[in-house]
Amino acid sequence: MIDRIEAISEKVVLIGLITQDQSAEQLEEYLDELDFLTYTAGGEAIKRFVQRLDKPNPKTFLGAGKLDEVKNFIDTHDIGTAIFDDELSPAQLRNVEKILDCKVLDRTNLILDIFAQRAQTSSAKTQVELAQHQYLLPRLTRLWTHLDKQKGGIGMRGPGETEIETDRRIIRDKIVLLKKKLETIDKQMAVQRKNRGKLVRVALVGYTNVGKSTLMNVISKSDVFAENKLFATLDTTVRKVVIKNIPFLMTDTVGFIRKLPTQLVESFKSTLDEVREADLLLHVVDISHPNFEDHIASVNQILGEINSANKPTIMVFNKIDAYTHETIDEDDLITEKTKEHYTLEDWKKTWMSKLNTDCIFISAINKGNFEAFKEKVYNEVKKIHIQRFPYNDFLYEE
Numbered sequence: 001m002i003d004r005i006e007a008i009s010e011k012v013v014l015i016g017l018i019t020q021d022q023s024a025e026q027l028e029e030y031l032d033e034l035d036f037l038t039y040t041a042g043g044e045a046i047k048r049f050v051q052r053l054d055k056p057n058p059k060t061f062l063g064a065g066k067l068d069e070v071k072n073f074i075d076t077h078d079i080g081t082a083i084f085d086d087e088l089s090p091a092q093l094r095n096v097e098k099i100l101d102c103k104v105l106d107r108t109n110l111i112l113d114i115f116a117q118r119a120q121t122s123s124a125k126t127q128v129e130l131a132q133h134q135y136l137l138p139r140l141t142r143l144w145t146h147l148d149k150q151k152g153g154i155g156m157r158g159p160g161e162t163e164i165e166t167d168r169r170i171i172r173d174k175i176v177l178l179k180k181k182l183e184t185i186d187k188q189m190a191v192q193r194k195n196r197g198k199l200v201r202v203a204l205v206g207y208t209n210v211g212k213s214t215l216m217n218v219i220s221k222s223d224v225f226a227e228n229k230l231f232a233t234l235d236t237t238v239r240k241v242v243i244k245n246i247p248f249l250m251t252d253t254v255g256f257i258r259k260l261p262t263q264l265v266e267s268f269k270s271t272l273d274e275v276r277e278a279d280l281l282l283h284v285v286d287i288s289h290p291n292f293e294d295h296i297a298s299v300n301q302i303l304g305e306i307n308s309a310n311k312p313t314i315m316v317f318n319k320i321d322a323y324t325h326e327t328i329d330e331d332d333l334i335t336e337k338t339k340e341h342y343t344l345e346d347w348k349k350t351w352m353s354k355l356n357t358d359c360i361f362i363s364a365i366n367k368g369n370f371e372a373f374k375e376k377v378y379n380e381v382k383k384i385h386i387q388r389f390p391y392n393d394f395l396y397e398e
Helices: 024-041 063-077 090-099 107-118 122-149 157-195 212-220 262-267 269-276 292-305 345-346 353-355 370-388
Strands: 008-018 045-054 081-084 103-106 200-204 237-243 245-250 280-284 313-318 359-361
Touching: 008 024, 008 063, 008 245, 008 345, 024 045, 024 107, 045 063, 045 081, 063 090, 063 122, 063 262, 081 370, 090 103, 090 122, 103 107, 103 237, 122 157, 157 269, 200 212, 200 269, 200 370, 212 237, 212 245, 212 280, 212 370, 237 292, 237 370, 245 370, 280 370, 313 370
Parallel strands: 008 045, 008 081, 081 103, 200 245, 200 280, 280 313, 313 359
Antiparallel strands: 237 245
């Protein structure tokens, strides 16, 4: 299976590229996120290596000189792992491992490892295992690099190739079995969703680590696991919630992230079905994050991919307690006001003003503006409920 980062003491270097499609500012943020992913997995990022190239080297991702620099640092500081911010091709992975002579992971591999650590239910474990096998299949040759050190000759080449083909066949068979198992799980989950009756379904969606689970705990008075790490919640949680006199179902879903591995999007189909079948989405955003607009775009892109972009949605801007901004002195006539200087009131006058009643600013952790949030959710659920049960007017008497 995919290598696992075992302990916090494991030292790691992070590697990324500035390209035509990725600016230095973007890469810096991506590496910050990769650093957080590394911490979540149990590693410690010691140094970052950045190179500017028009596009990744098709053989080694980095240029030869930069790769030598990384190699020297790894050897000098006893680094055990190198993690690349982008997904490496099987050839790149194999070549880089030969040169660096250490464990090499890419962003996809790292995310899969975290998912494997976090999965608790049979459904989540099966979905992660399927994604890992799909990732591993084209990269099997890296497991047999020890044969490269043997001298060629009769009897040397054949067995290696046979072992690789045997492993490929085993993994292909395993993928077929896991897909069948997931089909069974999907049917079971579909029956569970059907058995929930005609209650309105509300799904929490958003970037990872924006406070969805904390919000779920507060509004449903449940005990969903939440911590300040990426992908703290992996298994879908459904709770019955009652606001005033209307009951509805609320679902806490797995957080999204940029460059989400395609294997995970496919294998987590049953989890994403909770979003597809929801009547109302609560798109939770960490307003205190400097790049929250990019996070919104990433989530909207994935929602589009699963045909859920046009659902009724309330934008919930969370963590107002942690929001900070730079200030400009009134006498400063030189400094131009940018997004870094925006107060929350300034933000509300931007594109957010076009959302009208479809957004709200809260703090889930200290229940800031929480009554207004509950009122907004109640009104939206009520609209859907009236459409579904037009003759139950007595329910809405307050």
